[in-house]
Each structure stands twice: as C-alpha cells, then as structure tokens.
Amino acid sequence: xxxxxxxxxxxxxxxxxxxxxxxxxxxxxxxxxxxxxxxxxxxxxxxxxxxxxxxxxxxxxxxxxxxxxxxxxxxxxxxxxxxxxxxxxxxxxxxxxxxxxxxxxxxxxxxxxxxxxxxxxxxxxxxxxxxxxxxxxxxxxxxxxxxxxxxxxxxxxxxxxxxxxxxxxxxxxxxxxxxxxxxxxxxxxxxxxxxxxxxxxxxxxxxxxxxxxxxxxxxxxxxxxxxxxxxxxxxxxxxxxxxxxxxxxxxxxxxxxxxxxxxxxxxxxxxxxxxxxxxxxxxxxxxxxxxxxxxxxxxxxxxxxxxxxxxxxxxxxxxxxxxxxxxxxxxxxxxxxxxxxxxxxxxxxxxxxxxxxxxxxxxxxxxxxxxxxxxxxxxxxxxxxxxxxxxxxxxxxxxxxxxxxxxxxxxxxxxxxxxxxxxxxxxxxxxxxxxxxxxxxxxxxxxxxxxxxxxxxxxxxxxxxxxxxxxxxxxxxxxxxxxxxxxxxxxxxxxxxx
Numbered sequence: 001x002x003x004x005x006x007x008x009x010x011x012x013x014x015x016x017x018x019x020x021x022x023x024x025x026x027x028x029x030x031x032x033x034x035x036x037x038x039x040x041x042x043x044x045x046x047x048x049x050x051x052x053x054x055x056x057x058x059x060x061x062x063x064x065x066x067x068x069x070x071x072x073x074x075x076x077x078x079x080x081x082x083x084x085x086x087x088x089x090x091x092x093x094x095x096x097x098x099x100x101x102x103x104x105x106x107x108x109x110x111x112x113x114x115x116x117x118x119x120x121x122x123x124x125x126x127x128x129x130x131x132x133x134x135x136x137x138x139x140x141x142x143x144x145x146x147x148x149x150x151x152x153x154x155x156x157x158x159x160x161x162x163x164x165x166x167x168x169x170x171x172x173x174x175x176x177x178x179x180x181x182x183x184x185x186x187x188x189x190x191x192x193x194x195x196x197x198x199x200x201x202x203x204x205x206x207x208x209x210x211x212x213x214x215x216x217x218x219x220x221x222x223x224x225x226x227x228x229x230x231x232x233x234x235x236x237x238x239x240x241x242x243x244x245x246x247x248x249x250x251x252x253x254x255x256x257x258x259x260x261x262x263x264x265x266x267x268x269x270x271x272x273x274x275x276x277x278x279x280x281x282x283x284x285x286x287x288x289x290x291x292x293x294x295x296x297x298x299x300x301x302x303x304x305x306x307x308x309x310x311x312x313x314x315x316x317x318x319x320x321x322x323x324x325x326x327x328x329x330x331x332x333x334x335x336x337x338x339x340x341x342x343x344x345x346x347x348x349x350x351x352x353x354x355x356x357x358x359x360x361x362x363x364x365x366x367x368x369x370x371x372x373x374x375x376x377x378x379x380x381x382x383x384x385x386x387x388x389x390x391x392x393x394x395x396x397x398x399x400x401x402x403x404x405x406x407x408x409x410x411x412x413x414x415x416x417x418x419x420x421x422x423x424x425x426x427x428x429x430x431x432x433x434x435x436x437x438x439x440x441x442x443x444x445x446x447x448x449x450x451x452x453x454x455x456x457x458x459x460x461x462x463x464x465x466x467x468x469x470x471x472x473x474x475x476x477x478x479x480x481x482x483x484x485x486x487x488x489x490x491x492x493x494x495x496x497x498x
Contacts, residue, residue: 003027007066074404107147122148158293161314172415207356232342250328279374281323286399308344313411353421369413
C-alpha cells in the first residue's frame with residue numbers, strides 16, 4: 001500500500017530526529033481505506049486520504065495531527081520545538097488561538113522549553129484536559145488559566161512518566177488484586193500467616209540480592225528485612241532517604257554520600273577486546289534534575305487516585321533506568337515497589353508480595369521488561385567512548401531519553417508478578433505450613449520425638465521425593481524401628497504430598 005508518514009512519524013523523518021521509537025506509527029494511504037496493524041506492543045495506523053494535511057510540509061500541522069490521534073510524546077515534541085523557529089509557533093497558534101490543539105501546543109511549548117511565548121492569556125474559554133483520561137492514567141488537574149488547559153500529567157518537565165489505559169491494564173485493575181489478597185488471608189489463621197510472612201520477607205530479601213548475583217552476610221539480610229517491614233512508615237521519599245537506603249543495602253565499602261559522579265553502564269566482556277553494552281545510564285550531570293523530577297512525580301501521584309501498581313511501575317523502573325548510585329540501584333528499585341504498594345495500602349498489612357522471588361525464577365521475563373526500554377535506547381544512544389579500563393564517556397545529549405518514558409509495559413509486568421505472588425507463592429506457603437503443622441502433630445501421635453528430630457525427618461523425606469535415604473536414616477534416626485520409619489514416611493507423604 002502506498003502511504004505517506006504523518007504525525008510523529010513524519011516529524012522524526014523530516015527533522016532526522018534521534019528519539020526513542022514511539023509505540024505507534026501513523027500514515028495516510030494514497031488510496032483505499034484505513035486500517036490498524038498491532039504487533040505485540042507496536043501499532044501501525046493507516047488513515048484514509050480524507051485525513052491528509054493541508055500542507056504536509058508544515059511540521060506544526062503534523063504535531064497537531066499527532067496530538068489529536070497519536071497521543072502525547074513529550075520527547076518528540078520537545079525535540080521538534082528545539083528545531084523550529086519560535087516565531088513560527090507563535091504564528092501557528094495565532095491562527096486559532098482558542099483552538100484545543102493550538103492551546104495544547106502553546107502550553108507544551110512553555111512547559112517544556114520553560115519560556116513564555118509573546119501571546120496574551122486566554123479569556124473566558126472552556127478548559128480542556130492535556131491528556132485524555134480515557135486513554136491515559138492521569139493526575140488531578142493543575143489548571144493553567146493562561147492556556148485554559150488542565151495539566152493532568154503524571155509528572156513535570158524534568159521527569160514525566162506515561163501509562164496508557166490498555167485493555168490488559170484495565171483488566172488487571174478491575175480484578176482488584178489487593179482485595180483478593182485480603183480475602184485469601186482471611187481464610188487462614190493469623191498465626192499461620194505471621195509465620196508465612198517471616199519466610200516471605202526473608203525470601204524476598206535473598207531473591208533481591210540473588211538477582212544482582214550477590215551473597216549478603218546475615219547483618220545485611222536483617223537490615224534489608226527491617227527496611228521492607230518498615231517501608232510504609234517512611235513519610236516522604238527524599239534524596240537523603242534514598243542515600244540512607246543505599247547505605248543500608250550495599251556493602252559498607254561502597255556507600256555513597258551523594259548521587260554518582262561517574263558514567264555507569266551495564267555490559268559484558270564478549271572477548272578480551274570487545275565489551276557488549278546492554279544499558280547506558282544517564283550522564284552524571286543529568287541525574288540531579290531527573291531524580292528531583294522523579295521524586296516530585298511520586299509525590300504528585302501518591303496524592304492522586306491512581307492505581308498503586310501504576311505508580312510503583314513508573315517510579316521503580318524510572319529509578320533503575322536513572323541509576324543514580326554507583327551500587328544498590330536494583331535492590332532500591334525493587335524496594336520502591338514495596339514502599340509504594342504498602343504506602344497506598346495495596347499490600348495487606350503484615351504481608352509482602354515476593355516480587356523479587358518471581359523475577360528471579362523467571363529472569364527472561366524480567367530482563368525482557370527492562371529491555372523494552374534499554375534496547376530502543378541503545379538504538380539512539382550511540383555516541384560514546386569506552387576506554388580499555390572500562391571507563392565510559394557519553395558524547396551526546398541524552399537526558400530526554402530518560403525523562404518521558406512510557407511505562408505501560410512495565411506496569412503490565414508488575415501486575416502479572418503480583419498476581420503470581422498471590423496465587424502461587426503466598427497461598428502456597430501458607431498451605432505448606434498448615435500441612436507441616438498437621439504432619440508434625442501426626443508424627444508426635446505415633447512416636448513422641450523431639451521437635452528438631454521431627455523437623456529433620458519431614459525435611460529429608462520432603463526433599464527426597466517422599467523417601468528417607470539410607471544414609472540419613474542411619475545417621476539421624478537409628479533409634480527408630482524400620483516399621484516406625486515406614487509408618488512415619490507414609491504419614492508425611494499422605495499429608496505433605498497431597
């Protein structure tokens with residue numbers, strides 16, 4: 001089909017912009033009907049000729065089309081504003097000063113460029129939402145009387161996350177996973193839940209370290225568990241609090257007193273002469289603005305009626321992409337998930353969703369989620385030097401790549417992790433403990449054994465697929481008769497393996 005690029009697609013082509021790929025492309029068909037092609041997370045929209053622009057060489061007409069049909073992409077819009085004359089923008093707005101899309105362009109210019117255009121304030125005109133709440137997750141509006149625009153973005157000009165209202169996310173939200181978790185816990189004895197919770201906190205801590213291929217000492221494990229347990233008590237998340245968290249989580253030798261001052265990246269040595277780069281973090285000089293923006297966005301979203309999982313995905317993954325510290329970023333990223341979910345009362349009290357454990361057991365899905373941002377990033381962030389000793393210098397302006405990320409994919413992944421946690425981890429652990437208690441009681445009724453002996457017997461039989469090995473039998477249970485061992489093993493199988 002013969003077609004012509006329109007909207008963001010055309011802007012990128014005409015200006016040869018090096019922006020992150022957008023999730024959708026738009027075209028005008030030269031003839032025939034329009035159609036939509038959706039491939040995984042990417043969309044192609046082909047419009048009939050009736051949608052053609054009056055002047056396909058006018059970049060601001062393309063921008064108006066993009067805002068109208070393609071949504072808001074602040075990175076592309078900001079890159080466009082940097083390339084065209086300010087006077088041309090003023091003239092375009094003056095053609096229809098009260099028009100919805102003229103006002104949106106006007107507001108976005110002043111919002112992104114931090115510069116006021118020589119235009120008079122709007123007078124007695126109906127306000128319009130910047131984002132369509134039917135298409136995006138939004139915050140309560142901050143009214144701009146100058147433009148008669150309701151700024152309902154999730155963030156600010158330093159850092160503004162996006163999440164689209166896809167069918168998958170709406171389905172997850174309507175499933176009310178937080179209510180289902182509470183209903184699940186109400187079925188079981190509180191003492192049983194408390195024991196399960198202790199195990200889940202430990203499991204979450206160890207898994208978070210194992211994702212980073214670290215084996216922490218007992219003191220660091222205890223400190224991290226305490227952090228998780230006290231997450232909801234943190235009143236405000238600040239730079240100072242993040243540094244404090246980093247100091248608790250990492251080896252004491254690698255504590256930071258500020259955000260990093262070096263360029264960091266993730267790579268692997270393919271051979272002695274070549275290193276494959278997997279991810280490049282923002283330049284050190286960009287971190288302070290990005291983190292200020294992220295923390296302000298967090299405050300704005302926490303005060304809004306936004307599903308906590310959406311907030312947790314945007315902030316936690318936004319944090320790990322900014323990578324503000326030399327070490328500990330991954331663990332803080334996962335801690336932030338728990339902090340936000342508990343802060344918004346999404347997580348039932350005295351329990352934790354073992355999200356890191358789920359990530360660890362299926363690293364492919366976790367890595368794929370991270371790569372949904374890092375792979376497109378590496379297609380545009382190509383100007384850097386890497387010395388033989390592994391020191392990197394980024395040579396292009398890269399801040400905007402990290403400022404306006406679409407976290408829709410990350411939100412869907414996080415919902416899936418929570419769903420998995422509720423049905424296949426929390427309940428499974430509670431049921432295991434209930435069966436364990438039942439098996440212990442049954443064993444004591446057959447042979448009045450010490451508790452530590454019973455624990456060992458259940459552990460060995462359970463780990464050996466329902467059998468007690470001769471070695472373990474002779475070493476630990478020599479006082480028991482063969483018929484007793486056979487009976488006890490059968491009891492354990494009947495209870496634990498059912």
